[in-house]
Amino acid sequence: MAWSESVDTVLANKEGLAAFRIFLKSEFSEENVEFWLACEDFKKTKSSTKIASKAQKIYSDFIQADAPKEINIDFHTKNDISENISEPTLSCFDAAQRSIYSLMAKDSFPRFLRSEVYKELVKKHQDRNQKRWLPFL
Numbered sequence: 001m002a003w004s005e006s007v008d009t010v011l012a013n014k015e016g017l018a019a020f021r022i023f024l025k026s027e028f029s030e031e032n033v034e035f036w037l038a039c040e041d042f043k044k045t046k047s048s049t050k051i052a053s054k055a056q057k058i059y060s061d062f063i064q065a066d067a068p069k070e071i072n073i074d075f076h077t078k079n080d081i082s083e084n085i086s087e088p089t090l091s092c093f094d095a096a097q098r099s100i101y102s103l104m105a106k107d108s109f110p111r112f113l114r115s116e117v118y119k120e121l122v123k124k125h126q127d128r129n130q131k132r133w134l135p136f137l
Contacts (some may be wrong), residue, residue, distance in 0.1 A: 004113055006027075006105070006109075007029070007101070007109040008105055010078075010109070010112075011033075011036070014120070015121065015125070015126050016128070017033075019117050019118060019120075019121040020033060020108075020109075020112055021033055022117050023108070023111075023112045023115050023117040023118070024104075024108060024112075026115075026117070027108065027111070029108060031062065031069035031070070031071055031099050032103060032104050032106065032108065034062075034070060035061075035062045035069070035096075035097070035100055036060070036100055036101060036104070037070060038058050038062070039059075039094075039096075039097040040055050041054075041060065042055065042058060042090070042093065043090050043091075051088055051089075052088060055088030055092060055093075056085065056088075057083060057086050058067045059082075061081065063078060063081050063082070063085075063096070064082070067079040069099055069128065071096065072103070073096045073099050074099070076098075077095045077096050077099060080089065080095065081093065081095075081096060090128060101124060
């Protein structure tokens with residue numbers, strides 16, 4: 001199964017992402033993938049007014065102290081974002097996003113591959129592929 005190759009493969013696949021989110025929710029760490037997805041969306045923003053409003057939303061949801069979905073990032077990264085949030089750029093969350101991606105890839109992803117959620121996803125996918133070929137037997 002290609003999903004086991006990397007966290008990138010899971011994040012790029014609708015079914016894989018949905019399963020990974022369910023798994024992270026069961027581990028009380030779904031804010032990590034939500035933050036990563038919010039950053040991916042943010043980096044595609046074209047309008048300067050939208051950059052400011054989206055950056056503020058990401059900051060208030062994930063970065064500021066006691067944010068409802070506060071992510072676990074180091075003090076220096078959090079401080080850099082806090083100092084520059086008044087004039088955000090499309091790369092203002094890059095360090096935090098890299099940190100969260102690394103955490104997901106090294107910590108959450110290996111556990112996901114051993115989880116029941118992943119096993120069910122693989123089985124569902126295998127069953128679907130098997131059904132496709134049955135009419136030709």
